[in-house]
Amino acid sequence: DMILDQKLDFVTKGLSLKLKGSYNSSYGTTKVASSSKAKYTPVITENGIAYRKEGSDTQTSYSEGGYSKARDWYMELALNYSRKFGDHNVSGLLLYNQSKRYYPGGTYDYIPSGYVGLVGRITYDWKSRYMAEFNAGYNGSENFAPENRYGFFPAGSIGWVLSEEQFFAPLKKVVGYFKVRAAVGMVGNDRMGSNRFLYLPGKYSYGSGDGYYFGTNVNNKKPGAWEASQSNPDAKWETAVKQNYGIDFNILNERLSVSADYFIEKRRDILVSPDYLPGILGMTLPVVNVGKTENRGFEIQAKWNDKLNDDFRYWANFNLSFARNKIIFKNEVAQNEEWMYETGRRIGSRSMYKFWGFYDETADKRYQTEYGRPIADHGMTLAPGDAVFVDLNGDGVLNGDDATRDIGFTDIPEYTAGLNLGFSWKNFDFSMQWTGAWNVDRMLSEFRRPLGDTNSKALLLYQYETTWRSSEDTFTAKFPRASNSHASNNYRGTDLYLINASYLRLKNVEIGYNFDFPFMKKMKLDNCRLYINGYNLLTITGFDWGDPESRQSDRPNYPLTRVFNIGLKVGF
Numbered sequence: 043d044m045i046l047d048q049k050l051d052f053v054t055k056g057l058s059l060k061l062k063g064s065y066n067s068s069y070g071t072t073k074v075a076s077s078s079k080a081k082y083t084p085v086i087t088e089n090g091i092a093y094r095k096e097g098s099d100t101q102t103s104y105s106e107g108g109y110s111k112a113r114d115w116y117m118e119l120a121l122n123y124s125r126k127f128g129d130h131n132v133s134g135l136l137l138y139n140q141s142k143r144y145y146p147g148g149t150y151d152y153i154p155s156g157y158v159g160l161v162g163r164i165t166y167d168w169k170s171r172y173m174a175e176f177n178a179g180y181n182g183s184e185n186f187a188p189e190n191r192y193g194f195f196p197a198g199s200i201g202w203v204l205s206e207e208q209f210f211a212p213l214k215k216v217v218g219y220f221k222v223r224a225a226v227g228m229v230g231n232d233r234m235g236s237n238r239f240l241y242l243p244g245k246y247s248y249g250s251g252d253g254y255y256f257g258t259n260v261n262n263k264k265p266g267a268w269e270a271s272q273s274n275p276d277a278k279w280e281t282a283v284k285q286n287y288g289i290d291f292n293i294l295n296e297r298l299s300v301s302a303d304y305f306i307e308k309r310r311d312i313l314v315s316p317d318y319l320p321g322i323l324g325m326t327l328p329v330v331n332v333g334k335t336e337n338r339g340f341e342i343q344a345k346w347n348d349k350l351n352d353d354f355r356y357w358a359n360f361n362l363s364f365a366r367n368k369i370i371f372k373n374e375v376a377q378n379e380e381w382m383y384e385t386g387r388r389i390g391s392r393s394m395y396k397f398w399g400f401y402d403e404t405a406d407k408r409y410q411t412e413y414g415r416p417i418a419d420h421g422m423t424l425a426p427g428d429a430v431f432v433d434l435n436g437d438g439v440l441n442g443d444d445a446t447r448d449i450g451f452t453d454i455p456e457y458t459a460g461l462n463l464g465f466s467w468k469n470f471d472f473s474m475q476w477t478g479a480w481n482v483d484r485m486l487s488e489f490r491r492p493l494g495d496t497n498s499k500a501l502l503l504y505q506y507e508t509t510w511r512s513s514e515d516t517f518t519a520k521f522p523r524a525s526n527s528h529a530s531n532n533y534r535g536t537d538l539y540l541i542n543a544s545y546l547r548l549k550n551v552e553i554g555y556n557f558d559f560p561f562m563k564k565m566k567l568d569n570c571r572l573y574i575n576g577y578n579l580l581t582i583t584g585f586d587w588g589d590p591e592s593r594q595s596d597r598p599n600y601p602l603t604r605v606f607n608i609g610l611k612v613g614f
Contacts, residue, residue: 056125072108197227339365427523455482
């Protein structure tokens, strides 16, 4: 990495030039040593316990592979200007950047990927009371045709410190600082997975296995080429317009400071691979700009900082955020029922069957009483303990038309919160951090069925305790009877396996003591602190299948590690 920072005050005061460049190169290889060991299984015989040998010991063998290489460079040239004229503060920036990455992977790994961009920013404030900023980016991407290659992304913000106004003076004793602000801007995205050069002509495939059958009862293909994929020369930047409106204020002699924001994000021309055309086309469809989504929410931060006397200080920082998104438009295949569409629902909403109860000798009568119709045909003869699902459209057959997206939440929590607490008393200090999230669900996958999806894994205790075993469990069991023959029914996607993953976690706690020995000054020892801390000490949740904070908790994984540390920190 190299940086050149040059002041240009000889041209005009406040002007400077900055040149930055970096270059990275790496190469990797993996060496593997492997061997096998015999295993012995105890077997009871007439003569006592014998051991049956399985496998054998082998010599260690070595192999080498997993070769990798990478190389990239980046450079930017920036012209900065910052100047104060009396009560007026003005600053500006003009920056050009360019980058290139070699061996990017994928189909075109031999072609480096590159980006260029031009950024401009102007800021102004008067007495730090009225503030305004405008910035814009002009970026180029390799993924689009020349006429769509560059995107212009402007943004602007304004701020007003009302507490500096004369009319606010009567409130200054209560509210020491009050500011309102607003910002609107546009950003862009040019990526759609690993796809590159979205505008290039479609690909054709011609190989030994390619071709067509001509005539009837013909078993041999005639060699030929077929359209492997199509391109979209009109592909362009995906955009998102973001709005943010907020206030900041301090009260109670600046002991309490609060920031509150309301935000809106509207994404348009989202790059997606269409799934609304029939497979008879026989090719991979091109990436198109067709999606629309919206995200709204708020964020609140509150900080309290106070002291009881010169020896005791305490503080508390709290934050809360809420965000709810919705798919405004997705060019979906026509569905038979309204509840099957993703459009109008949360991003990542799940399609699932609505669980009604477990089948027993009274199930038909109870279902008839509740819905006014018999239990739908589940594609098999239901046995006691099997799961029964709601026939949403009432056609008497349980199929994909009865799967709805109107149940539960997604893997992304709508609410997240955090709380930091602490105090210091003389040489002691203490702090703790709590985090939490709610309005979030996890869909169990591996944990749905006893013995796992291979029927050879461990039987977990909760499966033994909560699986339906007799008619006495009809109203108390959480999961259907264990059955391989009815697995397609009992272990299908349903809210029966949708688990609330809300949690409250004590993330960390730390206690410290700062020593102040007389000999420290002679040793020129500035500080000496002994501390003890712990991480992931406590989690309060109804989700017992792993870490509720992890999006991978629907399958078996290692439990979250609880960590304790003790240390001594010294500084000279």
